Amino acid sequence: MTDRCPPSRVGVVGFGHLGQFLVDHIQKEGPGAGLSLAFVWNRSAEKLTDYVPEELILTNLAEFTDRKADVIVEVCHPCIVKDFGVQFLSHTNLMVGSPSALANPQLDQALRLAAKQHGNTLYIPSGALWGGQDIQRLNDSGSLRALSIRMSKHPSCFRLADGLLSDWSEEEGRRVLFHGSVAELCPIAPNNVNTMAAAAIAASTLGFHGVTGEIVSDTALADHHLVEVEVTGSGGFSVKTERRNPAKLGAVTGSATYRSFWSSLLVCKGHGGRVYLC
Ligand SMILES: NC(=O)c1ccc[n+]([C@@H]2O[C@H](COP(=O)([O-])OP(=O)(O)OC[C@H]3O[C@@H](n4cnc5c(N)ncnc54)[C@H](O)[C@@H]3O)[C@@H](O)[C@H]2O)c1
Secondary structure, eight states, rough: TTTTSOOOEEEEEEESSHHHHHHHHHHHHHHHTTTTEEEEEEEEEGGGTTTTTGBBBOOGGGGGGOOSEEEEEOOOHHHHHHHHHHHHHHHHHHEEEEEGGSHHHHHHHHHHHHHHTOOOOOEEOOOOOOSSSHHHHHHTTOEEEEEHHHHHHGGGGGOGGGGGTTTTOTTOEEEEEEEEEEHHHHHHSSOOHHHHHHHHTTTTTTTHHHHHHEEEETTTTTOOOOOOEEEEEEOOOOOEEEEEEEEETTTTTTTTHHHHHHHHHHHOOOOOEEEEOO
């Protein structure tokens, strides 16, 4: 950083796995990376006391404006995006860690409008998505025709609604749990589909209803998640990628995704009133 560019002040909303990782990184590596903490909020503030200086703990999220953050990072729950996203964007840039919230078309429109009206950027971190900006470019050129994403994990790594996978056994091997639109998949697997949601946001001409998602339980995947993306463009264009994301048994989030979030945060310097995949 030069003297002309003061550090970006980051407000972190949520102190679970990702929130703790980001707060720790901002405290340790922030000064060198041009980042400092503006505030940290968590539903139960007492969880913060051993990790965050008292003056940086925000107890009432509605008072976020007092802290003058340059970017707010939501790493909490889609409901916080629903309840506060428009307010956040009316004042500053926002990186949404739970982009499955945008499967709600009214909220999606409200957030895009707030970003445009206030000139603040709605950042969508790539997470475990490979090639998101390429998908966005194809989309913006009008050449994107189809997009499908398959996520395969060990059954212990899924958190599904309605006990969908409560009956798995270590011997069973591979089972397709769902195949359909990302819009339908979001309510079934809200914690497992953020990568697909980021892809659906990049592919805005297809949207959540037009992008296909598949989740697969596979007991052979004991140390990594698999993310396969298939993109079809006009005139016979196609791309297939397969990403191996190292992950411990039972981990919803692959370990590379934490670093990916940090890299995304470093990009959030303000890109005007629009949605920006980072
Ligand atoms: N974009 C991606 O690729 C990606 C990757 C991993 C996780 N995520 C998402 O990021 C968010 C945080 O992930 P994490 O791994 O840190 O999860 P986590 O479960 O470790 O932490 C979530 C935090 O939010 C709090 N919380 C949960 N529900 C809440 C609610 N209704 N109101 C207020 N606070 C609430 C919890 O107390 C906890 O502190 C989740 O929504 C997760 O789905 C996104």
